[in-house]
Amino acid sequence: MLEDPLQPRRLDEASAAEIGEAIYSLACELYPICRSITGRGVRETLEILSRRIDLTRHEVPTGTALFDWTAPKEWTIRDAWIKDASGRNVLDFAASNLHVMSYSAPLHARMSLDELKKHVVTLPEQPDLIPYRTSYYAERSAFCMAHSELSALSEGEYEALIDSELADGSLSYGEHVHRGRTDQEFLLSAHICHPSLANDNCSGLALLALIARALKERETRYSYRFLFAPGTIGALAWLAANEDRLSRIAHGLVVSCVGDGGGPTYKRSRRGDAFIDRAMVHVLAHTGLKPTILDFSPYGYDERQFCSPGFDLPVGLFQRSAFGTFPEYHTSADNLDFIRPMHLQASYRMIMDAIDIVEANWTPRNLSPKGEPQLGRRGLYAAVGGDKTGVAGMMAMLWVLNLADGEHCLLNMAERSGMAFREIEKAARLLREHGLLADA
């Protein structure tokens, strides 16, 4: 038997359940940190990730030009609260870091209830949840609060404090690279700028870290680049730093919201039919779930930057429930109960399947193309073993032989036959082993 390019992965997935637990456990560790686009939260997060994987940390000084943007000031948040006239805390940053609008400017003032309400964002239709809000590029001081709690406040004077600071410093992001046999790269990117939101995006950060760790055990054709960067500005910083090497990005996925049981959802790259698009559509079609495949649109996560017309990289977006479509989205309900190890494990599996396709795909040429070769004489009917597996294996061999004219890669054969890539790849390996196939 030839080497099975999928083998190493199978080994380190010996216990799929363990992987789900490991991702969940890392997500739990990341959850409490108050991240924003800059500042200590991002660095703490990178610090935790670097205990799992080798991480190169980059610091981009405030004011650095990043295409049409500049690296923003660094945000420090120390404390925040609102006290009523009796000195009782009616809101406390210590209870939830969502209580402060992310990147909020400092504030310390006494004010009437009416005045206070101008500084508080709530969700009247989800009255018990704290909303997640940001104000990165317009300076603002604000709190976020459950609508029911705001409504319960009585008239009177309140004291409000946001002990934050916006000062020159730097923008942080982390990068991990797994070197493969070629310098063609698969980019995997997760945003690191959201505070205590479990699905969006502790799940993505943790899942990518575990994939990076798994790849360590594996010799790969592609190099894999993992990017943990704040949304928009972090992606732009990375693009600016790597502009002359972007032609190496052969495939890419932005990963977020991968811990809930919805979807799966894949949004195609701007190109629409990039290899990663076809691979993900194939993988999701074979999950047994009901995937949603979306055409590219210019709203979402950092695929917006990677797929801007000046770059047009082959990068899609992978999610379970699509952002904005689940009620927990951008609220305090996106917590550690909302994500589950089993879903994290399934999401991990889907990305790994896409990696398998990228790794194992090739374009064969049938060395006996006139009529079918006599498989029986080579023991290839037997070789694929009994019953249904055998039939699938034989069909896969017939498909591979028939399409191996040098014009069809294995993924193309899988698409055309409706069979799983894994079956097709296995058949092609067997046929090559028996001298019936060669590289096209």
Place this chain on the structure above:
Amino acid sequence: MLEDPLQPRRLDEASAAEIGEAIYSLACELYPICRSITGRGVRETLEILSRRIDLTRHEVPTGTALFDWTAPKEWTIRDAWIKDASGRNVLDFAASNLHVMSYSAPLHARMSLDELKKHVVTLPEQPDLIPYRTSYYAERSAFCMAHSELSALSEGEYEALIDSELADGSLSYGEHVHRGRTDQEFLLSAHICHPSLANDNCSGLALLALIARALKERETRYSYRFLFAPGTIGALAWLAANEDRLSRIAHGLVVSCVGDGGGPTYKRSRRGDAFIDRAMVHVLAHTGLKPTILDFSPYGYDERQFCSPGFDLPVGLFQRSAFGTFPEYHTSADNLDFIRPMHLQASYRMIMDAIDIVEANWTPRNLSPKGEPQLGRRGLYAAVGGDKTGVAGMMAMLWVLNLADGEHCLLNMAERSGMAFREIEKAARLLREHGLLADA
């Protein structure tokens, strides 16, 4: 703000209802006239139209070669009736000009009821309606009558008169041209050969006249050519006279049956994907109605001639209910009650929207194509204003920026985003104003 190319139209539509009334009123004026492919009825119709718009009238002498055809004789109809033995009129041309088969040869004879019936066409399945029938290219003398009235006639002798004349003369048609900045033309054509049928095609004649009047107020990129000509032979006459200038026809619409509440219906040009096809499909998809889009077929109105293989012009057919699909079609029930100002106004709006697309379409190039430009810093989030409108405006800007690689025109962006052309065009204008777009 840059000039809004759609602005002038909006002004003269200040009162949409008034336009519906104005079209209806003109249709009412045209309705009583007994038109045919040649003769006084066509000239009277052109005379009425020329009170609204500048009209160039053409007269093509009988016998003039028009490709495979020749200009036919001119038809004059003065009177027609059938009298029973007692001298009582049982059919009178004065009551309805549908009573005489269009282009009927003269007749004066006494005959039995059985003999008479050979000269009368009825609609047994719509017994109270008078059919509309023609016999242009085979000489025939005949009446059209409600089946119930024919059935009520008793045995006996009848006297039948068709006081008509077929003699050398000329074929008449009218043309109005609105000059634009270029000599590329948008052809708008309506047939003028049907007698008292309101939808087919007083509605089309009146609607085009009002569009011509509206364009007068507007400086346009394209020149607009309005053709009011008898079906088939009139279109052929115009084609023969303009054969060497047909390459100027960039877009075209044949317009008929635009006063009822059905459809809307668009039949694609023979090319199938001409710009006018895409524009009309887009406009109709955004009406909120349930449009029917038909592929080209070689039966219908003058698109048959414009789309014959020797010309293959980019001309489609616009209707509300498609011809032949409504029970009033080609009967006396296609009267002034069947068409309504509100439907005429809506049809006017659809054609004007297509004109807007043709006028305002361009292909932009993103001047900041690497990542998204920072819209917030330019006040462009604010600029598009509050809430849902704001979201749509922002999405439109993101779509335009993302697709502005010089390969996509605004209509293409509208198609791909699913947004209305108007939203896309507005976003592109705003972005150009802020220096983010240039001509590709």
Place this chain on the structure above:
Amino acid sequence: MLEDPLQPRRLDEASAAEIGEAIYSLACELYPICRSITGRGVRETLEILSRRIDLTRHEVPTGTALFDWTAPKEWTIRDAWIKDASGRNVLDFAASNLHVMSYSAPLHARMSLDELKKHVVTLPEQPDLIPYRTSYYAERSAFCMAHSELSALSEGEYEALIDSELADGSLSYGEHVHRGRTDQEFLLSAHICHPSLANDNCSGLALLALIARALKERETRYSYRFLFAPGTIGALAWLAANEDRLSRIAHGLVVSCVGDGGGPTYKRSRRGDAFIDRAMVHVLAHTGLKPTILDFSPYGYDERQFCSPGFDLPVGLFQRSAFGTFPEYHTSADNLDFIRPMHLQASYRMIMDAIDIVEANWTPRNLSPKGEPQLGRRGLYAAVGGDKTGVAGMMAMLWVLNLADGEHCLLNMAERSGMAFREIEKAARLLREHGLLADA
């Protein structure tokens, strides 16, 4: 009128019912023979066919290299039975030739019931049917039996005999060629290796023989090659013998299971859009039945060989019920009651319709392409006669004239108009007769 290329066929189909009966009758004659991939059964079948049509018989010596295969030994089967201890026959080859696994090696032994069962194949889920099984390329001795009969056997000793022989000899196949005006060929192929199975494939053999006989009366553009060969190895033998002439194969159909009332089913050639694919899709769409059109897959009959990547011939598969989808498939229930003259006749009609398209297709050029030519003046409205037929005829003429730009063949016009090829072809003939069309 120009010569009607479809006329001769209509003549010899004067009585469609007779043709169904004739095919059925020939199928009945072929049914009892015990065919396998080699041996007397194939020769007897060719003998019967050669009484209907001129047949060239080929004998390929055992051991001849056929691409990746070699011609197998010749199989002779004389007798087979199983007797119980009392000497009573519990299975007898004389009762059904399905009782012996096709190509079974000789056997003569006494054995216990348990031992015997290892040599018997049954269908537990269809207990009263004898399965059809083969073992061509792995030497094996086995019986096939109704499961109910095997279950009824009591313990005890049994004597089992398969009086067969596998010896050097030859592989036989037959070929009939109808010469047309060109040496471009239409290949029609049916497998000849199945024993007493009526639908699979006595129906196909008989139907092709009757088509060959019908073509004898007809002067054709294409040459028609009929191949009656054992599955896989026979097709390979023919391909090996004709490798340098395969470029002549312009169209091809593999024909099997054409006597039941299911389907019709057409599986496209590997090319997917070969002319034969389009012709068959068109024919089946106009049957009034609910056809199933399948994309190519590399499992089935000899299209597997013809469409292997080294040949990639434009050959599809025509069936009524698709193989493997009806319960009678590969059992003793696929008998002469399962196939019906009316279905055979309908299948014959479908193939003949495809032949008509192949024969009568051409690409016209409109000699009066500017506007519509005046059909009335040429009597062409009248020429197509009254009412609905007339309307269809006129529509067909308008379609042909409109699409006759030299880019569209008649089949393409039929596809685009949704009209039957027959109507389009008739209209084109009429228009050519009137000088309005010429060859493109």
